[in-house]
Amino acid sequence: MQFFLEVLLGGLLSGIMYSLVALGFVLIYKASGVFNFAQGAMVFFAALTAVGLHDMGLSLWLAVPLTMAIMIVLAVAIEKIVLRPLVNQAEITLFMVTIGLTFFIEGLAQAIWGASVRKLELGIEDVPLEFLLDNAGIAISQFDLVAAGIAFVLVAALAIFFSKTKVGRALRAVADDHQAALSIGIPLQQIWVIVWGVAGFVALVAGLLWGARNGVQFALTFVALKALPVLILGGFTSVPGAIVGGLIIGASEKLAEVFLGPYVGGGIEGWFPYVLALLFLLVRPEGLFGEKIIRRI
Amino acid sequence: MFYREAGQFKATYAEDSQIFPIRQDRIGMAIILLVAFVAVPLFASPYYFSAILIPFLIFALATLGLNILTGYAGQLSLGTAAFMAVGAFASYNFMLRIDGMPILIAFMLSGLCAAAVGIVFGLPSLRIRGFYLAASTLATQFFIVWCLTKIGWFTNYSSSGVITAQQIEILGYAFDTPMSKYLFVLIVVSVMALLAKNMVRSNTGRSWMAIRDMDMAAEVIGFRPMRTKLLAFAVSSFYCGVAGALYAYAYLGTVEPEGFSIEMSFRILFMVIIGGIGSVLGSFLGSAFIVLLPTALNVMFHFLEKDLGLELPSGISSSVELMVFGALIIFFLIVEPHGLARLWQIGKEKLRLWPFPH
Numbered sequence: 001m002q003f004f005l006e007v008l009l010g011g012l013l014s015g016i017m018y019s020l021v022a023l024g025f026v027l028i029y030k031a032s033g034v035f036n037f038a039q040g041a042m043v044f045f046a047a048l049t050a051v052g053l054h055d056m057g058l059s060l061w062l063a064v065p066l067t068m069a070i071m072i073v074l075a076v077a078i079e080k081i082v083l084r085p086l087v088n089q090a091e092i093t094l095f096m097v098t099i100g101l102t103f104f105i106e107g108l109a110q111a112i113w114g115a116s117v118r119k120l121e122l123g124i125e126d127v128p129l130e131f132l133l134d135n136a137g138i139a140i141s142q143f144d145l146v147a148a149g150i151a152f153v154l155v156a157a158l159a160i161f162f163s164k165t166k167v168g169r170a171l172r173a174v175a176d177d178h179q180a181a182l183s184i185g186i187p188l189q190q191i192w193v194i195v196w197g198v199a200g201f202v203a204l205v206a207g208l209l210w211g212a213r214n215g216v217q218f219a220l221t222f223v224a225l226k227a228l229p230v231l232i233l234g235g236f237t238s239v240p241g242a243i244v245g246g247l248i249i250g251a252s253e254k255l256a257e258v259f260l261g262p263y264v265g266g267g268i269e270g271w272f273p274y275v276l277a278l279l280f281l282l283v284r285p286e287g288l289f290g291e292k293i294i295r296r297i
Numbered sequence: 298m299f300y301r302e303a304g305q306f307k308a309t310y311a312e313d314s315q316i317f318p319i320r321q322d323r324i325g326m327a328i329i330l331l332v333a334f335v336a337v338p339l340f341a342s343p344y345y346f347s348a349i350l351i352p353f354l355i356f357a358l359a360t361l362g363l364n365i366l367t368g369y370a371g372q373l374s375l376g377t378a379a380f381m382a383v384g385a386f387a388s389y390n391f392m393l394r395i396d397g398m399p400i401l402i403a404f405m406l407s408g409l410c411a412a413a414v415g416i417v418f419g420l421p422s423l424r425i426r427g428f429y430l431a432a433s434t435l436a437t438q439f440f441i442v443w444c445l446t447k448i449g450w451f452t453n454y455s456s457s458g459v460i461t462a463q464q465i466e467i468l469g470y471a472f473d474t475p476m477s478k479y480l481f482v483l484i485v486v487s488v489m490a491l492l493a494k495n496m497v498r499s500n501t502g503r504s505w506m507a508i509r510d511m512d513m514a515a516e517v518i519g520f521r522p523m524r525t526k527l528l529a530f531a532v533s534s535f536y537c538g539v540a541g542a543l544y545a546y547a548y549l550g551t552v553e554p555e556g557f558s559i560e561m562s563f564r565i566l567f568m569v570i571i572g573g574i575g576s577v578l579g580s581f582l583g584s585a586f587i588v589l590l591p592t593a594l595n596v597m598f599h600f601l602e603k604d605l606g607l608e609l610p611s612g613i614s615s616s617v618e619l620m621v622f623g624a625l626i627i628f629f630l631i632v633e634p635h636g637l638a639r640l641w642q643i644g645k646e647k648l649r650l651w652p653f654p655h
Contacts, residue, residue: 035428081627082627082631085631086630086631086634089634090634091427091428092367092373092570092574093570093630093634095428095431096566096567096570096626096630097626097627097630097631099563099566099567099626100623100624100625100626100627100630101623101627102623103619103620103622103623103626104619104620104623104624104627105623106616106619106623107616107617107618107619107620107621107622107623108616108620110615110616110619111613111616111617111620115616225435225559228432228435229432231432232429232432232433236428236429264447265447267443267446267447268443270439270443271436271439271440271443274432274433274435274436274439274440275436275440277432277433277436278421278433278436281421281424281425281429281433282421282424282425285424285425285426285429286429287429293426295513296513
């Protein structure tokens with residue numbers, strides 16, 4: 001039982017890390033209808049830039065805001081150069097453009113900072129929490145808990161941002177209907193820059209946490225693939241969906257790997273989340289929290 | 298002036314419904330086929346066969362398969378490489394386990410295996426649409442590669458999971474030189490492309506396009522969505538399966554399950570989009586573009602380093618290559634979101650008048 005709990009909690013915590021990445025996808029899809037495959041590359045780019053600046057001798061307190069500034073510049077550039085000429089194109093074209101963007105950003109990050117694995121120290125140690133270990137006998141990493149806390153704060157902040165602020169309302173209006181939003185005077189281009197900037201910020205946070213965990217390396221870009229089942233499970237348009245989806249995927253993936261994996265030869269982590277999400281979709285085709293799709297002729 | 302159909306009258310229904318109704322197209326096609334079958338084998342070096350022409354044709358076939366599914370039937374799929382893997386490993390096992398198996402029959406059967414897998418993994422498409430479907434086709438990708446890696450029987454219990462394809466042999470003639478392999482691939486691809494072109498012009502193709510454009514409306518006017526969508530998945534996977542078998546037998550020779558990775562699926566999707574969604578010609582153009590681009594970039598970097606004495610730090614060139622590749626894709630999509638096939642169409646319109654103003 002204790003082992004089960006430990007696996008479950010570990011899975012839930014890693015699920016939060018998945019939701020962090022999925023969040024970036026949701027933000028952009030919600031506001032512009034673009035399925036941004038480059039989110040994984042942005043995570044990689046942000047983490048590598050922050051670590052690179054840190055390694056050059058800047059303190060983390062300086063390196064992180066500087067990286068954020070770079071991410072905003074990136075967002076502006078993407079909006080101006082890539083998205084603006086493609087307004088009103090088919091969804092699949094926009095999707096492909098973000099795959100092109102993925103290659104570009106990955107190449108850019110490696111061209112600037114090199115391809116070697118870098119270590120990132122955030123000052124939080126990856127050791128089991130002693131209090132829990134002593135009292136309940138469950139080993140839960142301190143780092144995971146902090147990461148979960150950060151994710152929670154981030155999500156709460158985003159929820160408030162979306163529902164309370166003027167920009168947030170504009171974002172929701174744009175998400176609902178581009179043309180209607182334009183006609184009442186919401187500056188579409190500006191909104192897109194903001195969304196991509198916020199997605200860049202989320203990517204930075206996710207990149208720092210993932211990077212501190214596994215080292216900042218090219219494999220970070222594969223995090224995006226982990227976030228996809230989270231997305232389809234939670235629904236592309238729902239922020240809470242990304243969180244709940246992340247929790248479900250994280251927990252079930254770890255449980256399946258530990259309890260089911262030995263019977264079929266292991267390594268099922270790679271596809272189990274997808275199959276799980278697929279089964280979910282058969283019941284609810286728009287994900288758990290996605291907007292109900294109403295189709296008319 | 299040169300591309301003008303004036304004076305070409307169609308007197309019968311058969312003439313009106315032929316694949317190339319315009320004489321210039323027929324002549325052009327004949328020239329292309331003549332070049333591909335006669336001139337290229339006469340003049341190309343083995344390097345061109347095995348590094349450029351064979352992969353170009355094989356990827357064109359896979360792209361054609363994906364184009365049938367995505368371009369004609371409107372079902373976005375990210376699992377193309379998995380179907381290719383099924384084709385490659387199925388034909389390997391047919392050849393290995395059945396004595397005296399003719400290779401063409403093995404390829405057909407492997408295509409049918411891929412089609413069966415395609416139908417199974419196409420079932421969710423009846424309920425799921427758009428990006429949800431695309432993301433869930435990734436399940437195919439990961440699951441099949443995992444199966445091929447974990448279940449030893451598929452790879453004949455080879456310890457590394459690598460299989461070595463048997464030699465292609467038809468009626469005692471061994472296709473072992475690059476040129477003969479090229480001709481073999483060329484014949485298979487030409488026949489299958491012709492079949493595809495006819496299929497998309499027929500009732501089947503029209504029902505796919507109806508489903509693509511608006512599936513509810515298509516259902517209302519009497520197309521059965523289940524049959525149509527699953528048929529699209531089956532035909533598409535058949536093409537990808539045969540392409541995968543060719544990939545193993547005529548191109549690489551030795552393959553492993555991990556070789557059919559998600560990057561390959563994306564590459565094939567790129568070929569579809571760059572070439573032109575819903576176009577047979579586009580499949581070939583897209584494949585040519587994506588196969589040639591890395592080679593061209595390589596040559597360019599070589600030139601920069603050698604002849605201009607530009608010192609690039611080691612490792613940078615591959616990153617810059619990645620950047621240029623990504624930038625070019627973005628550039629092409631911005632310039633012509635409907636792909637190279639549309640560019641060709643626009644070109645034809647221009648040629649009709651050129652060099653006169655109207």
